[in-house]
Amino acid sequence: MWPVPRGYAWTVFALSFGLLLSDYMSRQVLNAVFPMLKSEWLLSDAALGSLSSIVALAVGVLTFPMSLMADRWGRVRCLLFAATLWSIATVGCAMSADYGQMFVARLFVGIGEAAYGSVGIAVVLSIFPVALRATLSGTFIAGGAFGAVLGVSIGGAVAQAAGWRWAFAVMGIFGLVLAAVYGVVVKERRLVRVADSAEDPSDAAGASAAGSRDAPPAPANVPLRAHLPRLFSSVSVISAYVGSGLQLFVAATLLSWLPSYFNRYYHLTTAQSGSAAGGYALIIGVGMILGGVVSDRISAGVSIRKWAVAVGCSLGSLVLLTVAFQLPDGPVQLGALAFGALLSAGSAGPAAAMVANLTPASVAATAFGTLTLANSLLGLAPGPALTGVLADHVGLLGALRVVPLVAIAATAAFLVGRHWYERDLLRVGGLAAPAAESEPPAERPS
Template identity: 50%
Template sequence: MIAITSSVEESIGAPTAGTSSSRRRLYPWIVFGLAFALLLSDYMSRQVLSAVFPFLKADWSLTDSQLASLTSVVALMVGLLTLPISILADRWGRVRSLVLMAVLWSVATLACALAGGYEHMLIARFMVGVGEAAYGSVGIALVLSVFAPQVHAALAGAFMAGGSFGSVVGVSLGGVIATQLGWRWSFAAMAVLGLLLAAAFKVLITERRLAKYQVRRPDGGVVVRRAPFSSLFTNPAVMCAYVGGGLQMFMAAVMLAWLPSFFNRTYDYPPARAAVVASVFVLLIATGMIGCGYIADRLSRNDITGKWTVGIGYCAIGFVCLMAAFRLDTGAGQLALLAIGAFFSAGSSGTTAAMVAGLTHQSVQASGMGTLTLANNLLGLALGPMVVGILADHLGLLGALQWAPLAYLPAAAAMLLGKRLHPRGLAKLQTLDAATTIKSDEES
């Protein structure tokens, strides 16, 4: 994170006159820090379920597909509702929307702690998904609005890594709490944290303050009207970023949901130890999202299309390592390949987010990120765990995991097509930009 900080010291949006230099540097990082903390809470509430899978399976005699449904219903609702809620947030106010989302998912997580059976838990998890639906898209749009484009891949990767870091804490802490106090207390702890962070965000972040630090156009242009919503789907390169970004999340989502059970069943670890060991690999996923985003920014300083190439490389590494890992016998060799695969498994997240940010109009950028989140959830976070859960009922969990990395192949193909279409997509954006802005010296 130090490397990222130093690289963006001079890339933070300039505030209005009269704001001190120290405040100019500090406030965008306060925005990032609080938004990142809420994303941690988001995924802690979402992924704590994985840590208590063994307890729920024993208490309620659930099948693997039922367990998978409790995970996938959240991602499904996030996928279905992200775009409409992101559109509303662009109009209603991003800060107000983010606070409301955090309160809703926290209250729903508390309801999980009170669930009396599978049906009650499914309804509560449904509401967790409703609350979390657009947080990632609106939050990242808010963060990127106060930082310059040349560091967007690193910041997007770091922000999105909050999901994995939150999963680490949610899985490991949830497993420990469930073992010591019971699984219901795991959900209750996550709920209280979310409510506290929502209150802090409400106090410290306001639309008025954000407006002072928003990055201005290099030519001094001012947006005079909103770009049409259809522009999110008529840019061919952006469409490739949506598809490639969603599919490259497939395997990361599988590992987030099923690694605790993998170590419980394959290595015969007790649930608490399996959750802790799995959290190490989830931490590698998060670290990889940050590191891979930073590397992509560095390698593409002179050619923005280099982000596509780097993203394709990350998919290739993840595919090779994870295909091999799940076919090896248990032991050090398997764990080493799992570690490498985990690091690169979601490495393309920052690159695809940077492509979406760079190829969509600023007036609908939250909606663009919402569309990317929709793809991430429908093609990755919802589809991955559910497909593996269904296959596991027939092939066993290990057998299902052996086939899951195949999702990287169409992901890489979409990114390759996106690179070829990038010039056409950039030309479309420039035409749209010219039609919706005026130069500042032309303002009446």
């Protein structure tokens, strides 16, 4: 059942997805101009990696408090502030005179982006039917990869034609225009009505929209702080946070360093490297969507199967990427790299769905903020930075050969979550779920 008119829901999704594209275009355009900055400012790989990681670090540190603020004071207001800030900061990157000024501007890009991913997905999930949860989560998160495609592809082309400063300027101006359109079309009062109906247990449509049939119910008139401990109330939800973050270490490294990899080892120009890396970023995004779609399909009768999708993606990326970076340059390597990239972030949708299932609907943005915190601190921030540090010692190819091993830890976390999932659902309120969303009675743990 749709809690708002279907056309309005898809309009909000399109604009929210567009802002997410802008978010990652502003974040990832830097990677397209790595070779230019390295040459002009004589930067090490570690310094280049820090310019990328400072954004993810700021997102990780600030996403939780900003998501909490959004739950209390208005998600649309928070989104508009975030988009405006990261866009202005991206224009500031274009005006940077040295590494220090660029670092400060990138820090403000991260501050602006801190609330967007978690709050944006909470807005989207609040106005769509529950059955689309993993698919929408995977698709929305995949916007990051699609934004990376546009950021490195368009950024590389603009940089080669007009210089790296214009690459940043174009991304910032695009974000400002899109934020203005979002502010005109998306209204807080309509989202508030949806949230209010979700808090009313007598409103079946609202409950269906804002929560999962697996999720513990969110009683009306309960203070927000009473729900916050439930963000970490089970082994399985913590495992989803950890597994998602560790697996994104691999995907973030690919998104950040593939432009430089193609430039150094395949001897492509800045524009060609950006286009090639953009193609792989697109593959990563497709993998996110497919992970969510497959997760929803195979778990229609047994929700625990979502964990199997996450485990399969982690193990698959481990094997394929390890093989790819051992192969010599050429078509076979590029093919193995493509399949590894496809699986490298396929766990994002299932992990987000599990977080939604195991936390109250009333703190949806904060729950996704916690997931974003884990994604940033465990994956998006350390991935590019540590790879850059390692590349300064063993070369970029040597560093990329080590990165896939992180998927071993991600797989372990997902397996632990799967083991505890059903008993955690029972403990935190999952018994309210209908039979269609759980194991057959004979298979449930006693």
